[in-house]
Amino acid sequence: EPGKIDIAEFMLKNYTFNIAIERFAYLTGRSLATFKRDFQKAFNMPPQKWLLEKRLKQAHFLIAEKNCKPSDIYLEVGFENLSHFSNSFKQHFGYSPSSVTVSR
Structure with a gap:
């Protein structure tokens, strides 16, 4: 989709940055709800748990x-x-x- 970047690739490169989930959503071109849904699909767990x-x-x-x-x-x-x-x-x-x- 236009504006959206690959969530798995982005998160694997940037997980060490201490920024809010909302900011990760913005940086990947997604709303918070869409980010959480796409993240769950990509990693099979919620973003906060995966990051930790x-x-x-x-x-x-x-x-x-x-x-x-x-x-x-x-x-x-x-x-x-x-x-x-x-x-x-x-x-x-x-x-x-x-x-x-x-x-x-």
């Missing part, structure tokens, strides 16, 4: 495989503050981001 999972998996990779410190990467993967990042990480994986660095 994608960001946390990237963070885990950077900590575990690239020896990065949580305090150095939380902004890079799309979180505004370290506390929210740490809590989300622990809730998702069942252990804190700092325990990943300790267990290496």
